[in-house]
Amino acid sequence: MSNAKSLEELEQKQDFIRRHIGPSPAQVSDMLSALEVSSVQELIDQTVPASIRLEQPLTVGESRTEVETLSYLKSVASKNKVFKSYIGQGYHPTNVPHVILRNVLENPGWYTAYTPYQPEIAQGRLESLLNFQTMTLDLTGLDLASASLLDESTAAAEAMGLAKRVSKAKKANAFFIADDVHTQTIDVVTTRAEQFGFEIIVGKAEDAVNHDIFGALFQYPTTSGEVVDITDLIAGVQSKKAIACVAADIMSLLLLKAPGKLGADVVLGSAQRFGVPMGYGGPHAAFFATRDAYKRSLPGRIIGVSKDRLGNDALRMAMQTREQHIRRDKANSNICTAQVLLANMAAFYAVYHGPQGLKTIAQRIHRFADILATGLKAKGIALKHSTWFDTLTVVSDSKDDVIARAIAKGVNFATNHEGEYSISVSETTTRADITELFDIILGEGHGLSVDAIAADVEANGSESIPASLVRDDEVLTHPNFNSYHSETDMLRYIKRLESKDLSLNHSMISLGSCTMKLNATAEMIPITWPEFANLHPFCPLDQAEGYQIMIGELHDWLVNITGYDAVSLQPNSGAQGEYAGLIAIRKYHESRGDAHRNVCLIPSSAHGTNPASAQMASMKIVVVNCDKNGNVDMVDLKAKAEEVSENLSCIMITYPSTHGVYEETIREICDIIHEHGGQVYMDGANMNAQVGVTSPGFIGSDVSHLNLHKTFCIPHGGGGPGVGPIGVKSHLAPFMPNHSVINVPGTNIGNGAVSAAPYGSAAILPISWAYITMMGSEGLKQATEMAIVNANYLTHELSKHFPILYRGRNNRVAHECIVDLRPLKELSGITEMDVAKRLQDYGFHSPTMSFPVAGTLMIEPTESESKGEIDRFIEAMVSIKGEIEKVISGEWSIENNPLVFAPHTQGDVLGNEWDRAYDRFYAAFPVPAVAKNKFWPTVTRIDDVYGDRNLVCSCPPVETYRD
Template sequence: MSNTSPTLAQLEQKDTFIRRHIGPGKGEIEEMLSAIGASSLDDLIEQTVPAGIALPEPLKCGEGATEVEALSELKAVAAKNKINRSFIGMGYYDTHVPNVILRNVLENPGWYTAYTPYQPEIAQGRLEAILNFQQVTIDLTGLELASASLLDESTAAAEAMGLAKRVSKNKKANIFFVSDDVHPQTLDVVKTRAEMFGFEIVTGPAEEAAEHDVFGALLQYPTSTGEIKDISDIIAAVQAKKGIVAVAADLMSLVMLKSPGELGADVALGSAQRFGVPMGYGGPHAAFFATRESFKRSLPGRIIGVSKDTRDRPALRMALQTREQHIRREKANSNICTAQVLLANMASFYAVYHGPQGLKTIAERIHRFADILATGLTQKGASKGVALKHSTYFDTLTVMVENKEDVLAKAYANGMNLRSDLDGAVGVSLDETTTREDILALFNVILGDDHGLSVEDLDAEVTTQAVKSIPEELVRTSDILTHEVFNKYHSETEMLRYIKSLENKDLALNHSMISLGSCTMKLNATAEMIPVTWAEFGQLHPFAPLDQAVGYQEMIAELAEWLIDVTGYDALSMQPNSGAQGEYAGLLAIQRYHESRGDSHRNVCLIPSSAHGTNPASAQMVSLKVVVVACDSNGNVDLNDLRKKAEEVGDNLSCAMITYPSTHGVYEETVKEICDIVHEHGGQVYMDGANMNAQVGITSPGFIGSDVSHLNLHKTFCIPHGGGGPGMGPIGVKSHLAPFLPNHTVINVETAGKNCGAVSGAPWGSASILPISYMYIKMMGSEGLRRATEVAILNANYVAKKLEGHFEILYKGNNDRVAHECIIDLRPLKEASGVTELDIAKRLNDYGFHSPTMSFPVAGTLMVEPTESEAKYELDRFINAMISIRQEIAKVESGEWDATDNPLHNAPHTLADICDSNWNRSYDRMLAAYPAPEVHRNKFWPTVNRIDDVYGDRNLICSCPSIESYVEE
């Protein structure tokens, strides 16, 4: 008998991560190749991808590691970070993440793999959590209307400046005033944004704001150095001159302080990070943003609103969507496409879990420690050259010292970080993790070991002396978080059940495929997610000294090297913390490049009519004029129209923004020619990174001829969508654009431009989620990355082939192939039957699927992107559902089913429908709820019926309705 047992090398090879990430096995791949008429994956790629853009050499990302190997290696890198106790503040604080939220939200794929709630009937859970976030924001800021979160505090301030310009009655003014006690990183980002808008930034003491002819002003409350002062008169003075006042506020301090709304502010903004979200070396963190009801159509970002469904029950949805860039394009309020939903959910659950009394206890404890520290420093400081700069504060003291460098050195030696960028002073910010031992250690560092102070004695003194470190007129007297949801779930048992009840209302990747075209909802592997919650990555302050972040810098540098290889560029910036932010940063680099060459007149951006809505919205953020280029009947950029438009704008051409493969899901043969035409006219080519999942390992933007791209790490490189955020949008650039990458005012980024302002609050953006992409590339290696692209293309072509006999596939490339996604044209069926794309999207919910992308890039279509992570079984289940729906449409088309009394028009069907004793529809209940045999195995029940969008917009409510309103009569 021959020995046929495998060798050790063969056994080890079988344990690669590649086979975990890629859904179809070898046999399934062969079956699908046979079905579409390709002999191999190489044959399919040759048929699909133009030969002229194929990479001549494989990637240089190394061999794929196993999950165990990759985690072990990254753990060793993470161990190089030094976790000091952080007292830096500046908007970033250590916090306790409640374990019930850590385990059941942050570490739970039911929460982190969900998509943006554009299909609200199957997203009621996260919509409720975000509505709670809005309620927290409204209550604490004292304003009427809140958004569903923004990217970070600094970019929220820049958005506030944009809102101020839109709504200010002082139309001729061009000055935006920023108080000199605003966080420096916020001023940095605001200055960058203002530069491209052509606004003038004036800084100075807050009291001088009304001395200038301003359209708006930004104040900090408490100030960056900790002072609490009454800014109501300043606000009133600016408003008297028709200016808009935004107040950047600390959310925890607002538990104890009079709200910005009560002080008269028009806008309040800030970070929700200290509500149970780790510092993470800068993010991701949800920013909050609130304003007046009258400014609702100028509010940046998303708003969650209360509407009603077809059974007249309250139902939540994203409200006023016509404000967003998808529809308004270059006339949009903002280019923001990603909120920070997962982080906003964590912050809202933190507020729910602690409730108003729990938050008050946390805030009072922080403030009491600040009083104790201040009292001790005041008592012993005079003889040691130590004094407090301010007599009022919440949690932050600015301590004047004679020997600043000695104090900082002693702090570092004792494992502590103080704020170091103040003249002749150090900053000390306390938080909910502060202990008595920390206070004694701070006394030792600032006063010396012989201070002789006792925390207990000082606590007694603070009580007996009734220290008034918060001005009496600024003490909050108004109630917060009175809604029942914040007063009910304070035991872990109840909190756990509340979180689970909301999770059960949402369809995420842990239930079924989410086949969204252009959104790449692929596996977010557990091994990739694990490092996110390591303390070595989570507990670092973004402004910690670089020698304490050696592990982070090593990981970021290696990830950047891989991404440069993948993209074919020469340099990369990790700072943009969303894809749209990456577009903005890339266009900013282009404009700075032109200005450096004396070409500041170049101000026109050519954008194909099929482009993502963020493209024209981003272009307007750098004051570019958008000229639309037509597409031909196959969905390709019309070369003749491109040449014509490029010639017409002549020397004013700044750039063109293209997506590749095209937004229509095909590899355009003429893409290199497109780049050549733009370059011939002195322009730069921006290639949108949304469809990189069809490029990795096969071609690259740099090889094709593009000058800059952003990368959606939350698409191609496996950072999960989180229900609508976080995202990351690093930009890769050719060498001539590298000197114009964003830098940072607090921490110099060596690989960035020397005099370039920031685009995000932290130097490396949302750094704590970069380990996800790092782990993905580390485990896939060069071979796995290419294989992922090949199988993504295979899966899309398989779906297109199986559906083409039932639906029209709108666009195809060479050899009738599509790229990694395909567009199903429903317009002929709609005309023949009256069944709409919306009906089909909602009917898919009954089959247990999230709808593909609806009516983009062509109205009346569905765009399907199955990704490489879906196995043939799941693809077949989706295909069978679509074919079954086609058969249902045929019954409407033939008249067998009434135009409105049919399961398509009434979808999705809820338990309330099926259990209704008054069921009076002409079709069977079982057909409504269980339209295919596979549905019986894993039924997902939408919790509300189809939602009335018009009602929700006409009756905007963005705060929590009463509990009674959810109870069905």
């Protein structure tokens, strides 16, 4: 009986593993048969070099059931103390509209979508991002906005980079930061400046003009709450041919004059308080706007309006699309992802409330600040400033007593400066809260009535915003912000946009290098628990005990999985992880008196973010050739390492290689670099082909970033959120990021931050924690093995019809393969773009196109896709091959065939005219399987050239809606 019970428990624990891994045992058997191997282990033996296979299994524990996992995590989360937060400093409590919470944040139709590189099947999220850009432009008063960045502090660092690129003060090497900018922003910008070799000057805002600078950063309102007219400060900076940057509070801009109207060249900030939980620091979308003249230097992505083949308005990513892969070390930034899901939430928040609703929220916040200030001043409490929007700073000789009373009542104030504390009211503040604040600060029995003070404020008016700074222009006049204020209308608008987008809940997204696999519902549930969602990142550590436990466990598991000695969870994207890892290497060399070591070797096949990140760390890039099989050319590597030996800092290498194979020489590569005094940076983009089978630390590398949104199941969100922690060997551990507000244990005091919050995008770490918990040591290894099985089966079947560009040992691939379309292109004139667009008619997102080799598709099925779905994709590719052959044979001309007209919309197929060489029905339903789950693109092929020549990056004018 006990054996039966044990077997039942074991089956329950393995239940999640079976649900995560797509192929059934019977399907696995069929795929192994096709590959002519008898077991999964035999395939692994043929594929992964024996010299790098782990000798011991992972020790992250046995898999747990979904129920066990969520029950335990809830007990951990309950150790967090969710106090009322008045800390401010860039993070505020907010009310997430439930229609957005349920239908966007918790909806796989939004959170599993990929970056909109195939815009015809991404028009929904592109419209939402265009709303975000329009919102940004209206509120900042500038000409051009991006579609979000990582957080306010890194956006400020990007502003500094832009300022250096465009400033006419070419001889200046200093960037000025006002001392009333948020502390974490000064920290992150200073870290970035150190890597670029810029001087940072922190001082009183009015002193900016006294220095030889290429740019300056001001906070509006200041971190302590003061609302200051910075028009003259901006003009003074510009008189020195420098660039004036302003970090602004987005909610305040409903009431305050737009910084662009004050003359600012760049305006940036966090969109968090537009309906995105604080989440202990993230993920949050930053907004960024600048002048049209600087558009070629803008970091990140811009959504632009273009036309499709039929002349309809259509949206696409403009200019900055994948610029790292095009410009590499010349890219404006190493950012390859943003915070799209959170930007969409903020945009929907603005759409839902509309201009009047947002203004009402802002006025209510400001009125509560006025009421609080009036009452405190009536009782003789000294305020530091006479102006404010939402934040009051109290000057007090009884600060410690007040803070103690606040803590006792479950309330947090900001306490950064001696003899001062700050109170930031928010959208969630109530009249009862104001009464409680009076009780805390004044003691009970103070005799103040909120109603009476409110009446007084109403009667006498407010002067806490200077008259010269009161906003007097209309914002958000576009119909999108004035049409969807009932929940019914909003629900339908969200659904309408969602229906335009292909996501993982529709079909396989087989993007090589991007690992679009299952984001299990059980993994997603905890991120909206109040215990995780509603903590301020700067709350006292004893209030975040649950977070510390969860983060600690995740840290230890990642250490075990990677073979490293320590992990930093601060970087909030893979690119930020690369940057943080390179900083650790640079600081390590400096600590040994080797500051001259600044050469980074990068194989020609590398991800584009590698050279961009190396450039951001001020490294000199030397490219190492690859051989005809896609492997690092060992002769060239040895020669280059020898040539730069004295100055060698590191190599950046991806494993398995970007070409999708396990290079046999990886240990030798590590040894060569170490012999010449360098460090090995192993790009973790393909870590999902290592977990449980090998590890970067075991192979011999010194540092890696991990894409938690790839290997460890954080969803892509249409282009973010991401988390890019770094794992390091012990000698690099002291040089990982720290934080100026909350110290991160295990790193040197004084190490700069790379993200605004000490633990980056902490709110989504429970996703990866839950994935590892429910998979356990055994399941994690199975996931890697099944990714290899699926990839090799797909490769085997496609190789009957297409050449496969690279293979490793025993003719196997790792977790992805590269299909070479160039021979067909040469014979037919059909391009890889045509194939990508035609796949949309079959209900699939295109695999990664023309990377790492032009004219190819890099395909990754992941372990989460069943054989049935893989076979459906194979059927589509084979059918498309047949279509190309008809062009080659002359049955269809190069100008008239379903590939060049793809994708086909309903309007296209059902139109009155049809002069094609193929049937309408065939255009839309090329194989029977498509009819079972037809996805209709909403626009036809988009004209990229038109979009670039006619750059429009805000919502089309009202006239187009009237038409």
